[in-house]
Amino acid sequence: MTPMTPMIQTNPRPPIVAPPHPQWPDLDPTAKQALKDRIRGLLKAQNAVLVAHYYTDGDLQELAEETGGHVADSLEMARFGAQSGAETLVVCGVRFMGETAKILNPEKRVLMPDLAATCSLDEGCPADAFTAFCDAHPDRTVVVYANTSAAVKARSDWVVTSSIALPIVRHLAARGEKVLWAPDKHLGHYVERQTGADMLLWDGACVVHEEFKGFALDRLRRLHPDAAVLVHPEAPDEVVEQADVVGSTTALIKAVTELPNPEFIVATDAGIFWKMHQLAPHKRLIAAPTAGEGATCESCAHCPWMAMNALQSLERVLLTGDQEVCIEPTLRERAVIPIRRMLDFAAAQVSAPRLAD
Ligand code: 13P
Ligand code: SF4
Numbered sequence: 001m002t003p004m005t006p007m008i009q010t011n012p013r014p015p016i017v018a019p020p021h022p023q024w025p026d027l028d029p030t031a032k033q034a035l036k037d038r039i040r041g042l043l044k045a046q047n048a049v050l051v052a053h054y055y056t057d058g059d060l061q062e063l064a065e066e067t068g069g070h071v072a073d074s075l076e077m078a079r080f081g082a083q084s085g086a087e088t089l090v091v092c093g094v095r096f097m098g099e100t101a102k103i104l105n106p107e108k109r110v111l112m113p114d115l116a117a118t119c120s121l122d123e124g125c126p127a128d129a130f131t132a133f134c135d136a137h138p139d140r141t142v143v144v145y146a147n148t149s150a151a152v153k154a155r156s157d158w159v160v161t162s163s164i165a166l167p168i169v170r171h172l173a174a175r176g177e178k179v180l181w182a183p184d185k186h187l188g189h190y191v192e193r194q195t196g197a198d199m200l201l202w203d204g205a206c207v208v209h210e211e212f213k214g215f216a217l218d219r220l221r222r223l224h225p226d227a228a229v230l231v232h233p234e235a236p237d238e239v240v241e242q243a244d245v246v247g248s249t250t251a252l253i254k255a256v257t258e259l260p261n262p263e264f265i266v267a268t269d270a271g272i273f274w275k276m277h278q279l280a281p282h283k284r285l286i287a288a289p290t291a292g293e294g295a296t297c298e299s300c301a302h303c304p305w306m307a308m309n310a311l312q313s314l315e316r317v318l319l320t321g322d323q324e325v326c327i328e329p330t331l332r333e334r335a336v337i338p339i340r341r342m343l344d345f346a347a348a349q350v351s352a353p354r355l356a357d
Pocket of ligand 2 (some may be wrong): 094118119120121147204207208209235269303304305306
């Protein structure tokens with residue numbers, strides 16, 4: 001990859017306070033089974049389906065699959081919500097995923113186990129400061145990562161997820177458009193290097209992926225010379241540069257199932273190991289090292305907001321309905337345009353290779 005210095009805007013990043021990991025009481029197998037059965041009953045009675053992200057707890061992913069729901073990356077989660085015939089979507093993930101589901105499906109009830117489950121990228125990109133940034137650069141096409149609020153999406157021209165960012169930015173660059181990118185500077189810099197597009201980046205980062213350390217990964221790779229290194233592009237450059245595969249959560253899972261390596265070093269949220277292990281039980285999965293500095297836990301790479309999704313919080317919302325995602329209609333009308341643009345682009349791409357997939 002060509003080394004290049006990213007053009008990053010200089011507004012101070014708002015302080016991000018990641019919550020402590022929620023401590024859910026341990027359930028013995030009988031209690032867990034009973035809880036799962038109660039949730040199944042509630043889903044059926046409410047004509048509801050679960051749409052879960054790969055970073056959520058394995059029990060939730062399993063339940064989603066067993067009850068006609070879906071487990072996916074953020075692009076596929078958005079697609080599934082629109083295809084499902086259910087009256088209620090229960091989105092197990094973080095708030096932007098619930099908001100995207102509601103924006104695309106305003107007629108459906110969209111619940112989340114906990115509406116406080118946000119994302120450091122979303123928190124680090126307040127709509128007012130972002131609008132001022134866009135207003136200062138009217139010559140640039142505004143491309144925002146899906147991990148943003150509805151208000152930020154409403155100010156954008158395109159929404160992208162990690163699985164579709166490269167082809168969309170390549171398409172814009174081929175049309176001679178200069179890009180204003182927000183909020184993840186690491187993903188933005190990766191896209192810039194891969195596409196050669198002229199990009200101005202917002203200064204945001206994922207608190208989970210930013211903890212992966214290049215020097216420690218280098219040491220670990222020497223200990224496991226047969227391992228393929230899989231990296232989500234929200235990780236810093238020095239980690240991405242050591243990857244055999246860089247891509248969305250779906251792309252990394254696919255790599256574990258398709259590559260012949262017996263071992264994989266995985267630099268993304270540890271929640272992904274559940275699906276990787278389910279699909280490739282004989283492969284050895286090794287967590288890429290985090291140095292622990294600044295993280296909310298010593299050495300784990302698990303998103304504290306994703307961890308708010310649990311069987312207990314899922315049952316609670318199905319009983320109370322109190323964690324419902326609501327989007328103001330005029331905001332929704334604006335935010336749906338760049339999201340649809342992304343989905344239409346992805347649909348048109350189906351027969352062509354997915355470059356970041
Ligand atoms: P994916 O779109 O690759 O699933 O990533 C979402 C995310 O939040 C990664 O941290
Ligand atoms: Fe946001 Fe990072 Fe959590 Fe993904 S892992 S939801 S980018 S904080």
